[in-house]
Amino acid sequence: MSSVHNKLSIFALGGVGEIGKNMYVLQYEDDIIVIDCGSKFPDEDLPGIDLIVPDITYLLENRDKVRALILTHGHEDHIGGLPYIYKQLRMPIYGTKLTLGLVEGKLREANLLKEAELTVITPESDIQLGTVSVSFFKTNHSIPDCLGIVFQTNEGTVVHTGDFKFDLTPVSEEAADLHRMAEIGKNGVLALLSESTNAERVGFTPSERKVGVHLEEIMRKARQKVFIATFASNVHRLQQVIDAADSMNRKVALIGRSMVNVVTIAKELGYLQAREEIFIEPGDVHKYPADRVAVLCTGSQGEPMAALSRLARNNHRQVEVLRGDTVVISATPIPGNERNLSRTVDDLFKLGANVIYGPGSATGVHVSGHGSQEELKLMLHLMRPKYFIPIHGEYRMLHQHRLLAEAVGVDQDHIFIVENGDVVAFQNGEARLAGKVPSGRTLVDGLGIGDIGNIVLRDRRSLSQDGILIVIITINKSHGTILSGPDMVSRGFVYIRESEGLLEQANEVVVASIAKFQEDNMKQWRLLKQLVKENLGKFLYERTKRRPMILPIIVEV
Amino acid sequence: MSSVHNKLSIFALGGVGEIGKNMYVLQYEDDIIVIDCGSKFPDEDLPGIDLIVPDITYLLENRDKVRALILTHGHEDHIGGLPYIYKQLRMPIYGTKLTLGLVEGKLREANLLKEAELTVITPESDIQLGTVSVSFFKTNHSIPDCLGIVFQTNEGTVVHTGDFKFDLTPVSEEAADLHRMAEIGKNGVLALLSESTNAERVGFTPSERKVGVHLEEIMRKARQKVFIATFASNVHRLQQVIDAADSMNRKVALIGRSMVNVVTIAKELGYLQAREEIFIEPGDVHKYPADRVAVLCTGSQGEPMAALSRLARNNHRQVEVLRGDTVVISATPIPGNERNLSRTVDDLFKLGANVIYGPGSATGVHVSGHGSQEELKLMLHLMRPKYFIPIHGEYRMLHQHRLLAEAVGVDQDHIFIVENGDVVAFQNGEARLAGKVPSGRTLVDGLGIGDIGNIVLRDRRSLSQDGILIVIITINKSHGTILSGPDMVSRGFVYIRESEGLLEQANEVVVASIAKFQEDNMKQWRLLKQLVKENLGKFLYERTKRRPMILPIIVEV
Incomplete structure (x- = not known):
């Protein structure tokens, strides 16, 4: 397998036709830029497999051309493959401060941190990678410090949105940079790659700020302990839990390895503002009156080994859920996790807890980090791309995103729904499908990477x-x-x-x-x-x- | 293990703390009456297991006392265990005409039909089983011919609702018999066992009739073939599909073994009204103009071997889904089936079909067969039970049903959330928990019943x-x-x-x-x-x- 021979090529090595293991590639002549390096959990049809990462055969065969890996944000489906891929590819890595903070932990664990070349970027950065000029724009999502990426090549401008929503009243960060996006669009976009996670969902995703109001209300009413389970990486959510607890005069205990880990990093890097004295150790929870304590924990997906499930089974060494406590599931189950989460809710009810669960639209304690249809159309409007490649979604999501693009006026023939490995080539302003590069899933089982066939x-x-x-x-x-x-x-x-x-x-x-x-x-x-x-x-x-x-x-x- | 020694005992051998394998037992002195005999599909934690049925140790040890099995309706989670259980217990079976029609097929397949003693009942039946007088009341559900059951004993009256909703504008059947229920309640109900499937859902479940309007609209607009996937047992839904097709001048082809089976039985027994000439063979679909055909098929849960999934993979011998065809998923995925169904929808979109899928509340092409909170409260109001045992649901559903019962005025101490096997005993009008009978799951693997440990x-x-x-x-x-x-x-x-x-x-x-x-x-x-x-x-x-x-x-x- 040799290199592709188009002026400008774009393809996915993971992330289209699926949710997870995102990895996109832009190649301009001899310069390859990789976007994201995600992982994905296996379905039940892959017994014993721990993790799935992209097949990077193409990158290994063209490693002399790989200029950089740029990370759009710090979620596992965008950085989780890094330790496995970096071991083989050793490419320079670019990402925002928080993203690299999370990456450092991963590389340290894999004994790869020392040799890694990490460069911090901001929405204002402007970098040159070979012949490609790369700049960025700020977006909102369910983790701070997310970026969209603008690639300027002699063939034209390519935009990759990363994961995004438009949060016009965000929590402790700026709103997505509409003006910068408008400017990019005004200057002409040859191709837009935009994420499709919520392309099936009508309307506009509510602001993260809405959650805070409900959390405060819950903490106000609760007469005993309040447990809040959410994704550790949702730092804005953590901020709102901490703020609500603080205003209701409750101390905060953290349970779950990744919760402690993210809070530590986010505080250190300035993404989480909290008085030091608000935190207490899980072992000290029993020393406080029940109505003076909030517990932030992992396990919002009902993962059997995570904090919330252990609490629900009354199987945590230090903290107990007692009759009358309140438990808030501040998340929506990812497809496949419904049964585990239901079991956890059942167990919590059996303990006598008041459990707040169900769709965020009903409970108010969760909002999505992904833009709904109106936001996807807004992005398409702002960027006015000549060509559109919906990414980051299973086929029906890409399909719905295509319908949205057609609705806002993108030429039907200028929309490419691709599979992983499909190459979209650009020459003289025209795009076409131009073959396939190797792609697929590399299975991680224990220490073995790709040895399970x-x-x-x-x-x-x-x-x-x-x-x-x-x-x-x-x-x-x-x-x-x-x-x-x-x-x-x-x-x-x-x-x-x-x-x-x-x-x-x-x-x-x-x-x-x-x-x-x-x-x-x-x-x-x-x-x-x-x-x-x-x-x-x-x-x-x-x-x-x-x-x-x-x-x-x-x-x- | 001997028999329980209370005057009147009620317990579940399946169906509480779970969805599936319903089996409830009422024992008055030496008369045992069994209600339903369901099966359930295994989770992924039971590899290789084909089916789960209730553990009937208690019934086998007291077989001389078992007077009858009464079936509330013909769904698999109420009759699916019959071939396995009947082989061991050989009890007289009571059910409505359609229910027994479906049961006959099952017993015939298992070579048990000849010896089976089947008695048809109607909502007007009145039967004496030992010392217990048993009567019935008509309910609505997603299969015709459903019953609630009234047991009159010297200790008092016990009511079992079966599965129900209140459909005030039902399709080709009567509405649930409110007057009869009011009368039962007026005469005094000692204990109510009511189903909890939708106890988490606010409001009132829409009428089945609403679906018909949408189906007709879809058939009117579609310029090519229309495929409708739904549960075969939902005869009212089938009726509406057939009516809509007929009014739009489309022929109807049936695909899927259980679809053909149910349509045959339902026509034979008079539950489905259709002109014979409306049906065509799947092999003849291609002979008709695309806008003159509708296809009714199985596979609404994305089951990999069912008709819809085979059509989606372009893997059906006789019928093809072509670009521009319309596919309606007239069902909601049962938890655990989401991923399979999503894959099927993806495949259908890839074929170029227009797929109508998603929650029934959004698409209008599906309504639930189970009553929501307002209907559960309505039942509680009508029956005015002294004691309440929520059944048919996982713990959180039973819990929510308890809250509804409290809200309509049932005494908090008079509500029993039980596990399978827990005996609720009644004496002199007072109820208490009175130990446990053996209960659990019997695993069916191939020809083995209960031999997998x-x-x-x-x-x-x-x-x-x-x-x-x-x-x-x-x-x-x-x-x-x-x-x-x-x-x-x-x-x-x-x-x-x-x-x-x-x-x-x-x-x-x-x-x-x-x-x-x-x-x-x-x-x-x-x-x-x-x-x-x-x-x-x-x-x-x-x-x-x-x-x-x-x-x-x-x-x-």
């Missing part, structure tokens, strides 16, 4: 369905006679004590297969294995309607 | 995470010397060709363990197995951060 996964899935039955036949190497066996061992198939009759008969099936093998004067052990597999598989399916993996092993002595 | 499940889960590594050591039976091995075989752990170095070193770890075993003059092979497991486990975790199941097998020759 389809065969291993297929085996894991198969093992999980009906288990395994191992048949061991020992033969004499020189005479080819059967010395021992068949011995059978099963795991995950049937409970032995209850099914001895079955396994005895299975044994007879194997014995008969061996007899047939010898009778027919067959020689290759491969054929015996085949015979055992077939006969035993058939017998077991008839008797149980199950299909365990059958693994005949021939031991030569 | 925790060990097998734990092994399946473990195998699915990091696979298995089998280590075979062959020893001489008489001398105790090692003849061969260690031989190692792995499945689902690592891909062999890429990890030979690792497995070679693992082999050395085993060899060293054997040497240590012999050096220390240990004799029991059990100890060698233990040693190999420990040393190999430690080595592999250090090297890979994975924990495959390690299975040492010693073959004696």
